[in-house]
Amino acid sequence: MTEPRLTSLAHGGGCGCKLAPAVLRDILKDVPQAAAFADLMVGTETSDDAAVWRLNDQQALVATTDFFMPMVDDPFDFGRIAATNALSDVYAMGGTPIFALALVGMPVNVLSTETIGRILQGGASVCAAAGIPVAGGHSIDSVEPIYGLVALGLVHPDQVLTNRGARAGDVLILTKALGVGVLSAAFKQGRLDAAGYAALIASTTRLNTLGARLAGRVGVHAVTDVTGFGLLGHALEMARGSGLTVELTAAPPLLDGVEPLASAGVCTGASGRNWDSYGAAIDLPADLPDWRRNLLTDPQTSGGLLIAVAASEADALLALARTEGFAGAAVVGRVVEGPARVRIE
Numbered sequence: 001m002t003e004p005r006l007t008s009l010a011h012g013g014g015c016g017c018k019l020a021p022a023v024l025r026d027i028l029k030d031v032p033q034a035a036a037f038a039d040l041m042v043g044t045e046t047s048d049d050a051a052v053w054r055l056n057d058q059q060a061l062v063a064t065t066d067f068f069m070p071m072v073d074d075p076f077d078f079g080r081i082a083a084t085n086a087l088s089d090v091y092a093m094g095g096t097p098i099f100a101l102a103l104v105g106m107p108v109n110v111l112s113t114e115t116i117g118r119i120l121q122g123g124a125s126v127c128a129a130a131g132i133p134v135a136g137g138h139s140i141d142s143v144e145p146i147y148g149l150v151a152l153g154l155v156h157p158d159q160v161l162t163n164r165g166a167r168a169g170d171v172l173i174l175t176k177a178l179g180v181g182v183l184s185a186a187f188k189q190g191r192l193d194a195a196g197y198a199a200l201i202a203s204t205t206r207l208n209t210l211g212a213r214l215a216g217r218v219g220v221h222a223v224t225d226v227t228g229f230g231l232l233g234h235a236l237e238m239a240r241g242s243g244l245t246v247e248l249t250a251a252p253p254l255l256d257g258v259e260p261l262a263s264a265g266v267c268t269g270a271s272g273r274n275w276d277s278y279g280a281a282i283d284l285p286a287d288l289p290d291w292r293r294n295l296l297t298d299p300q301t302s303g304g305l306l307i308a309v310a311a312s313e314a315d316a317l318l319a320l321a322r323t324e325g326f327a328g329a330a331v332v333g334r335v336v337e338g339p340a341r342v343r344i345e
Contacts, residue, residue, distance in 0.1 A: 003111060006078060007188055010069030010144045014081065014204075014301030016181055016270040017068050018228035022277035041157065042093070046164045046241045049089040049225055052155070060157040062095035067103045067148020071184040071301060072200075075115045079122025079147060081204040085227065085302035086149035087130055091211030092225040092305060094161035095153030097130050102137030105146035119147050130207055159215035163224040163234075164241025166308035170221055172246065172333040173317060175210060175326040176203055176304025178231060178295055179258030181268040186261050196257040203255055204302040210324045211305055219313030226303035230274050232296045234306055235333070236281055236342050242308075245338030247345055250288055252332045254295065262291045262298075270299040283343040296344070304328075308335055 007013055019027070033044065041060060042052035050064035066086035070078040083100070090097045102123060106116050124134050127149075134149075155161075183200040186192040192200070214220045222242060226234045231252065239246040254262075274297040284293065304326070309317050314331065321329035333345075 003115060005073045006070040006075065006145055007073055009107060009110065013069050013071030014180070014184055014299070016071070016184065016228065016268045016299040016301070018270070018299070020270070020273040020277045021229055021233055041160060042162060046162065047237045048162050049092040052093060052160050054157050058156060060155050060160060062090050062093045062153040062155055064089035065103065065148065065150045067146055069144050069146055072187065075118035076122035077201055079119040080126050081302055082147045083123035083126035083149055084205050084207055086151045087126070088208045088225045088302060090151050090153035091208040092161065092223055093155060094159050094211060094215030094223070095155040096212045097132045097151055097153040099132050099135045099152055100127050101150040102134050103146070103148045103150065104137060104139035105142035105144070106139070107143055107145060108141050111145065123147065123149065126205065126207065155215055161211070161214060161220065161223040162241070163222055163238045166222040166238055166242035166244060166335045168244055168335055168337045169311055170308040170335040171311050171314040171331055172248070172335065173307045173309060173314065173321070173329060174226065174231070174252060174304050174332045175208070175307070175321050175329045176206070177253040177255045177328040178298055178300060179255040179262070180204060180300045180303060181271060181298040182258050182262050182266050182295070183255060184301070185268045186266050189266070191261065191266065193257070199256045206325065208305050210321055210326060213320065213324070214307065219310035220307060220317070221310070222308040224306050226300045226306050228270065228299045230271065230297040230299055231306070232282055232342055233274050233278055236278055238306065238308065239342055240340040242335065243340055245336050245340070246333060246342045247336055248296070248333035248342060250285065250292055250344050253328050253330045258295070262295050265291065267294040268299055271297045274299065281341050283341060285344060288344065
């Protein structure tokens with residue numbers, strides 16, 4: 001049987017198929033908040049990366065789920081990307097993963113069991129690299145291919161990292177270069193060369209294990225991972241959670257090959273939807289080109305960690321990140337007194 005390309009079966013892919021922030025807010029506005037539970041340390045109130053439940057004085061459970069449609073055609077790579085992305089939310093809270101459950105929705109009358117198996121094998125390979133099992137899961141027959149994980153981890157209750165603890169004077173460090181959405185869009189358009197594909201896979205399959213090293217680290221005040229809402233969207237969540245202004249550079253580090261594609265107009269639909277959702281809370285320079293704005297809203301599948309750290313600890317943290325394999329880690333902004341907005345400089 002000749003099978004179709006995975007991406008041809010999906011109307012969107014990766015974190016680019018997330019609901020736009022404004023749509024999500026509208027859906028959730030009448031959903032009641034969780035009742036007060038003494039042991040629920042992190043819930044839905046600040047748009048954080050995962051829920052956290054205190055188990056005892058030494059352990060808190062980090063729980064999250066993430067899944068999406070394919071952004072690449074290789075089934076093994078699709079599984080790897082989806083699993084890496086799901087585990088990122090545990091690391092972003094300072095947690096260490098302990099096990100995962102697979103979430104599988106596949107058009108079984110279109111894809112062979114071999115192809116579906118390769119997707120699951122890719123996800124399992126990433127979990128093995130993280131030192132955890134895929135201990136179960138759930139599968140359904142669906143129109144579009146969908147894969148992801150429920151990911152569970154542990155962290156000390158006093159060392160939970162959230163997106164709301166940034167302080168004025170903090171430096172902002174981003175551990176992965178931007179441009180995943182642009183590269184994935186170019187791939188779908190048949191415009192991505194082998195080097196660009198290699199850059200895409202290398203970034204999206206690099207586990208954010210650094211996050212577990214940040215728990216309890218002196219000077220680290222807030223952390224979030226940059227995914228479907230783009231750098232601007234996740235920085236804005238940090239600004240709102242902390243009640244401060246975030247200042248970002250207009251030219252953050254980009255993955256190899258991204259700038260010429262972006263300047264030629266390659267972008268995702270999600271980039272525009274992101275801007276429409278939160279652009280009113282962003283201050284842009286009048287002369288900023290549209291393609292640079294699109295990169296700041298570019299949806300990052302399995303993106304890097306955005307870390308608010310005391311200025312005195314920034315160099316040491318950059319050195320640690322690079323030692324951990326994040327060669328593209330760089331300072332991308334700072335936190336200052338002011339309203340909960342993002343300002344581009």
